[in-house]
Amino acid sequence: MTAVTDTSHHEDHHHGPAKGLMRWVLTTNHKDIGSMYLWFSFAMFLTGGAMAMVIRAELFQPGLQIIEPAFFNQMTTMHGLIMVFGAVMPAFVGLANWMIPMMIGAPDMALPRMNNWSFWILPFAALMLISTLFMEGGGPNFGWTFYAPLSTDFSPPSTTFFIFAIHMLGISSIMGAINIIATILNLRAPGMTMMKMPLFVWTWLITAYLLIAVMPVLAGAVTMMLMDIHFGTSFFNAGGGGDPVLFQHIFWFFGHPEVYIMILPSFGIVSAILPTFARKPLFGYTSMVYAVASIAFLSFIVWAHHMFTVGIPLVGELFFMYATMLIAVPTGVKVFNWVSTMFRGSMTFETPMLFSIAFVVLFTIGGFSGLMLSIAPADFQYHDTYFVVAHFHYVLVPGAIFAIFAAAYYWLPKWTGHMYDETLGKTHFWLSFIGMNLTFFPMHFIGLAGMPRRIPDYALQFADFNMIASIGGFMFGATQFLFLFIVIKCIRGGEKVGDNPWETDGLEWSVPSPAPYHTFTTPPDVK
Amino acid sequence: MADKDDKNPLDSSRRTMIRTGLVAGGMFGFGFAMVPIYNVFCKVTGLNGKTDPNPYKYDAEKAQVDTSRTIKVQFVATKNTAMSWDFKPTVTEIKVHPGQVGELDFIARNPTDARMIGQAIPSVTPFQATNFLHKVECFCFTTQTLEAGEEKVMPLRIIVDQALPRHITKLTLSYTLFDVTSMGERTLAS
Numbered sequence: 001m002t003a004v005t006d007t008s009h010h011e012d013h014h015h016g017p018a019k020g021l022m023r024w025v026l027t028t029n030h031k032d033i034g035s036m037y038l039w040f041s042f043a044m045f046l047t048g049g050a051m052a053m054v055i056r057a058e059l060f061q062p063g064l065q066i067i068e069p070a071f072f073n074q075m076t077t078m079h080g081l082i083m084v085f086g087a088v089m090p091a092f093v094g095l096a097n098w099m100i101p102m103m104i105g106a107p108d109m110a111l112p113r114m115n116n117w118s119f120w121i122l123p124f125a126a127l128m129l130i131s132t133l134f135m136e137g138g139g140p141n142f143g144w145t146f147y148a149p150l151s152t153d154f155s156p157p158s159t160t161f162f163i164f165a166i167h168m169l170g171i172s173s174i175m176g177a178i179n180i181i182a183t184i185l186n187l188r189a190p191g192m193t194m195m196k197m198p199l200f201v202w203t204w205l206i207t208a209y210l211l212i213a214v215m216p217v218l219a220g221a222v223t224m225m226l227m228d229i230h231f232g233t234s235f236f237n238a239g240g241g242g243d244p245v246l247f248q249h250i251f252w253f254f255g256h257p258e259v260y261i262m263i264l265p266s267f268g269i270v271s272a273i274l275p276t277f278a279r280k281p282l283f284g285y286t287s288m289v290y291a292v293a294s295i296a297f298l299s300f301i302v303w304a305h306h307m308f309t310v311g312i313p314l315v316g317e318l319f320f321m322y323a324t325m326l327i328a329v330p331t332g333v334k335v336f337n338w339v340s341t342m343f344r345g346s347m348t349f350e351t352p353m354l355f356s357i358a359f360v361v362l363f364t365i366g367g368f369s370g371l372m373l374s375i376a377p378a379d380f381q382y383h384d385t386y387f388v389v390a391h392f393h394y395v396l397v398p399g400a401i402f403a404i405f406a407a408a409y410y411w412l413p414k415w416t417g418h419m420y421d422e423t424l425g426k427t428h429f430w431l432s433f434i435g436m437n438l439t440f441f442p443m444h445f446i447g448l449a450g451m452p453r454r455i456p457d458y459a460l461q462f463a464d465f466n467m468i469a470s471i472g473g474f475m476f477g478a479t480q481f482l483f484l485f486i487v488i489k490c491i492r493g494g495e496k497v498g499d500n501p502w503e504t505d506g507l508e509w510s511v512p513s514p515a516p517y518h519t520f521t522t523p524p525d526v527k
Numbered sequence: 528m529a530d531k532d533d534k535n536p537l538d539s540s541r542r543t544m545i546r547t548g549l550v551a552g553g554m555f556g557f558g559f560a561m562v563p564i565y566n567v568f569c570k571v572t573g574l575n576g577k578t579d580p581n582p583y584k585y586d587a588e589k590a591q592v593d594t595s596r597t598i599k600v601q602f603v604a605t606k607n608t609a610m611s612w613d614f615k616p617t618v619t620e621i622k623v624h625p626g627q628v629g630e631l632d633f634i635a636r637n638p639t640d641a642r643m644i645g646q647a648i649p650s651v652t653p654f655q656a657t658n659f660l661h662k663v664e665c666f667c668f669t670t671q672t673l674e675a676g677e678e679k680v681m682p683l684r685i686i687v688d689q690a691l692p693r694h695i696t697k698l699t700l701s702y703t704l705f706d707v708t709s710m711g712e713r714t715l716a717s
Contacts, residue, residue, distance in 0.1 A: 110544075153608075178547045185543050216558060217555070220559050220561075237705075239646050243565070246565050250561050313574055
């Protein structure tokens with residue numbers, strides 16, 4: 001076994017980062033790129049969040065108060081697109097960049113230049129996407145799922161820019177995924193066998209495979225839209241022999257694995273944090289790995305549960321219903337393993353642990369409402385109501401976002417060399433926790449009562465719950481500036497920490513804090 | 528590197544990159560392959576209610592009329608959003624025995640002062656009946672061109688297959704008329 005030769009080394013053999021702006025433009029360092037991903041993601045989180053605030057402000061009371069319905073549609077669409085492609089996915093890629101090489105004892109990502117490229121595509125794609133809001137006819141207004149023919153025959157002229165933005169975001173994700181696979185498969189330290197890898201690495205490996213399998217399908221779908229709009233084809237135009245329902249099949253073939261892309265890395269994060277603060281090893285490591293793999297496999301055969309009401313035959317409804325329910329089995333394995341990890345542990349409740357426990361509880365609630373939605377005959381009632389909105393925000397906000405917060409608090413001492421402010425961190429947690437539940441829990445009720453999603457106005461009987469949801473939304477939104485403050489405060493100073501402030505296992509805790517610019521240039525020995 | 532001792536990690540990374548890149552490229556192709564797969568699947572199963580775009584080969588000798596049951600066939604004419612024509616069937620419902628030819632007319636009128644091309648897209652409900660409703664003659668096999676102000680009577684002749692499952696007693700044949708002026712005249716039949 002030879003030591004890794006660092007061929008990307010500069011001739012002058014300096015080990016610190018370059019100076020000035022060009023450091024960030026030209027960097028191939030996984031830590032620099034990881035940080036850029038995380039900052040970009042946070043900027044997008046605030047942007048998409050501002051749009052959510054506009055939505056909640058309009059829905060504060062019934063009637064049209066603040067914005068036009070046409071602009072409201074653009075807000076719901078852009079909020080979804082930006083949160084999915086701009087906030088959640090880049091945040092996970094950023095965490096992968098920072099942590100995977102340090103967790104498997106690699107000196108850097110396997111393909112550092114491609115890494116730089118996959119990041120730097122993102123700001124331009126996001127800028128192009130956001131710029132559509134200022135174009136004639138406005139930005140995309142057809143929902144983040146952009147169903148044809150709404151997104152082809154009836155879409156604003158800016159849709160072409162939307163399509164190219166999706167192309168670019170897709171290319172970035174695919175390159176990021178390829179890089180992660182190449183790193184995990186080829187750069188593990190000697191002795192770091194697959195079944196010794198931390199679960200965050202495992203979940204990201206599987207996520208990366210999902211990404212290379214489905215992001216190209218999304219690229220195909222938007223390419224077909226592009227051709228329908230500009231080149232006279234009829235993929236989704238029934239008048240020319242196409243079929244709009246086909247769009248939904250292609251979209252959800254991408255879309256369902258996509259929702260697991262946004263949750264699997266969270267599973268890895270929580271599986272790292274719970275054992276640390278319960279002071280017990282993770283319960284059922286092997287079953288966790290197989291559970292994640294099963295969830296990933298099942299994600300490919302359940303897509304039509306998003307389409308129960310388009311008129312698929314009984315056999316199809318039953319197949320997709322049972323296949324969807326089957327996902328509850330591996331997910332249940334994971335939840336029980338997390339609970340068993342905490343059971344009779346010496347638990348302490350630092351901020352990352354609070355976010356992780358909230359993840360387990362609230363993600364399970366989101367999973368249960370997902371099970372309710374999977375029941376085909378009942379779904380006809382729930383379809384396109386606020387119940388669906390409540391469901392996917394319960395799996396995405398406390399699922400993806402809380403896990404990202406937990407990861408940030410957990411690894412901030414490693415990244416900065418300082419401990420974050422625990423009091424402020426806990427304040428951030430509780431305000432987020434209360435705000436989030438206040439926002440999304442009432443949505444279950446108004447959804448079951450029949451309030452449709454994506455409308456700027458609603459019937460009077462939904463007024464009270466909507467006002468509660470809006471108050472919770474403003475609370476959750478405002479709280480995130482506290483997170484920004486905590487992170488900046490932690491970067492600028494604070495209590496110095498040692499290599500292993502949480503006294504836990506893992507290669508990332510064997511290097512100094514803050515992690516030096518280059519780590520594991522000589523592979524560590526993994527026992 | 529973990530298991531291949533003598534290999535340079537750069538080479539193995541490059542190999543991984545090429546392989547995964549090929550998978551991504553293949554999946555891009557698969558997205559497009561879903562179009563014919565979907566069409567063939569729907570044609571075989573009749574799932575999306577799309578009927579055969581070709582005229583049914585009517586064989587008078589084989590076509591035994593099954594007088595033991597009568598099937599109600601209803602007709603619906605819808606215009607797609609941008610379509611300005613008047614479009615309706617002369618009767619909204621006929622009763623036929625399986626194997627018997629049912630005839631009626633649809634009337635289309637172009638009230639605009641420009642020449643336009645329309646395409647009617649049929650759909651059958653319930654879906655299980657899709658492959659049992661045959662069209663011997665239909666204006667939907669090709670595009671229809673109407674001059675400004677022109678009105679056209681378009682005949683439709685259908686046969687309900689004798690093999691239609693017995694629990695189905697009522698069919699709906701729905702046409703949606705699309706404005707395809709920009710696409711030009713063509714025929715959907717193959």
